[in-house]
Amino acid sequence: MRLSLSNRLLAILFHIENKRNVSHIISQVRIALMKDFVPAHLGLHHIDRVTAINQHQTTIATILHTTKPQQLYVAADSTYLFIQKSSDNKFQRRSYSMHKHRHLVKPVILTTTDGYILCVMGPFLSDYKSNDASIFKHCVYNNEQDILNWLHDDDVLILDREFRDTVRAMKQFGFQVAMSSFLNGRKQFSLEEANLYRCITKVRWIVESVNAQLKQWKYFSQTIPNSSVCALINAYGSRCVQDIHSGTEMATQVLQKCQTTNPVLLRLELLETKLQWKKYDAQLLISTELTEQELRNLCY
The missing domain is CATH 3.30.420.10 (Ribonuclease H-like superfamily/Ribonuclease H)
Known part of the structure; x- marks a missing residue:
């Protein structure tokens, strides 16, 4: 089931005479699973x-x-x-x-x-x-x-x-x-x-x-x-x-964090309607290397 191999390939791998016998074996396994295995591991x-x-x-x-x-x-x-x-x-x-x-x-x-x-x-x-x-x-x-x-x-x-x-x-x-x-x-x-x-x-x-x-x-x-x-x-x-x-x-x-305010939202609300935009280039890029724990904190 995991690899979805064909009956013909399964017959070759397990040295079974033909794929019809493989189909019969799979049917028996399915019945056994549903009768004994599934009730023991699934269901309320x-x-x-x-x-x-x-x-x-x-x-x-x-x-x-x-x-x-x-x-x-x-x-x-x-x-x-x-x-x-x-x-x-x-x-x-x-x-x-x-x-x-x-x-x-x-x-x-x-x-x-x-x-x-x-x-x-x-x-x-x-x-x-x-x-x-x-x-x-x-x-x-x-x-x-x-x-x-x-x-x-x-x-x-x-x-x-x-x-x-x-x-x-x-x-x-x-x-x-x-x-x-x-x-x-x-x-x-x-x-x-x-x-x-x-x-x-x-x-x-x-x-x-x-x-x-x-x-x-x-x-x-x-x-x-x-x-x-x-x-x-x-x-x-x-x-x-x-x-x-x-x-x-x-x-x-x-x-x-659920009890804290959103400083970004508060700042945006205080900004004036007309903003002065300027082009952003690599010289203005300020980035720091974050650790895995710092990333987890930022992502909740």
Whole structure:
């Protein structure tokens, strides 16, 4: 699955008589994975909240976004798997994405803040009726994998802006939602909104990294049960965050910077309307060499 080798090449490498036998072996392996391996390493039933909090919740997420003890912070996002054009006309139309201009299906992934995959729901169709918000609401309303009992009140869901239509529904179920704001016709965010967006991004990158890990499996260019790969990543892959207990100092600095004013914005507001511009050349360039830690401080 990792290298997407053809059955003919696998038969040569493992000295198997013909590629038909390889196909039969792969089918048996897939059935064995889905029967025994996947349930042990993927799904909300294979891990409890306490384990997820104690072993897979980073210190940065806890300091920045949780307000109560034993409060879980979960990132949710959807990704896409390209598929071939179906001969079934109805499925062909409903699996065509107007955004990607290709046929694809969309699974929804829930991860902890260290990159551990809690569960994969779907895959779902990708037509105009199945955007990220409607898919996620469908999962919650239908209690997919008993998600309503697994998550508790005041647990935090970090969502992208594509899930904006789910915010009211998630709050009705008792969950908190961490999502960046919208400009709504303004030129820029306020200082408080920009700082909140940075705090969310500081944690949300994990789910994007998990999606990138899935795409590294070249067999995803074909049709494959996505649950098998997610279970393999949980069992044998490395976490996006190796040490979940590190980052206390960084999170403290982030909170301190959130309370400061923006000196650049204040200076721009004090400038006169008419400015005197002059050409900028190499003689005016003043640059200093920054260390890695100084770059990290500048980038939050």
